[in-house]
Amino acid sequence: MSQNKVNEKESRLNRTACVLLGLAVVLALSIVAWWLAKQVYNLELPFGIPGKVLEFPLWAAIVGLVGNAIFKSVGAYEAIQPGVRTELFLKIGLILLGARINLSLLVTAAGGAIIQGVIMITCVFLFSWWLGGKFGLDDKLRAVMSTALSVCGVSAAIAAAGAVLAKKEQVTYVTGLVIVVALPLMVIAPLLAGAMDMAEPVAGAWFGGNIDTTAAVVGAGTIYGEKAQEVASIVKNTQNALMGLVAFLLTLYFVAREKGAEGKRPSPRIIWDRFPKFVLGFILASILFTIGWIDGGKGTPIAALKNWAFTFAFVGMGLELSVNEFKRMGWQPVVVFLLVTLFNTLLALGVAWVIFTQLLPITV
């Protein structure tokens, strides 16, 4: 056997070991988060805050952040990173969530979500693009940031970066910003919704349109209530499904403006390539639930597995946070990101309220 093949085999074994180690760490931290959430649930906290408002997504994210700091400080982070598959855990959780969503709710909410998604993506993308230009941000950074803010956070940033060939540090920077802003929003948004006495479907639609990353959307929905979690997930999944179209339009734009380049036009196939296929699993699970073949309702094993998958994802979100690029890029992108987030929050509030209370109210 040649030396190259031996090295390749060793590196594959190392990678497998790292994946297993990372998965074990995520599982252990998730159990800690679950245990903490249970301990606090029945307590009365200072200022009369009931312990049950501190739901498991918050504990999981905190435990993940603590784990992140510990593993980085002891230099073991690289060894666990391959097993921290936040997006995979989240997608599994979302498909399992589909197993308790009635198809009529899915259709009603998705109708409003498509209208909301088109309005939000167009307005937030264009505002972010314009504001980024005013602050003198690089076009590729503007494209990645605008897509992350308008569509679906981390996965949108990665897809947009692929479409415009952004630099690696630009993606790391934007995904870091997405998580730093999404974590507090995951807690603040449900509190604000509660203060405004917002109905759960409207709150869910607001979280889905406003919070950038899908994990935090699900987290905010979970904190606010079951129906909020369902609607938030449907709205966010609908927005995620539009990702392919945005990636296609971005590629078209960047190819068209590359002067002197050979200008190979992108194929519309990118729309399907970028389409999040797990959404099909989510819809199929909802259909199977509606016809009574499966049941993911409260207290069922599917519901428990869904909550564990989400806990893994929230722990992963904390573990994956990286702020190394922040100092290098300066303050302008942070200001743009925060201003667009504020714009996004207010616009999503208005749009969700109009669509889900006036035009297409959810009564299911």
Next chain:
Amino acid sequence: MPENSQPQETDKKPVSRISEDWLAVIIATLLILLSTIGILGENGLNIHF
């Protein structure tokens, strides 16, 4: 110029024969199947949250 500031294809997923989306669909389908036939649940491996 530092190595990581070269433009590059940044959407590479971890080395895998199937995409993460389809992997999620397969795992979720297996979990739903195991729960529905009772291997996961009260009469089998009892998973609760």
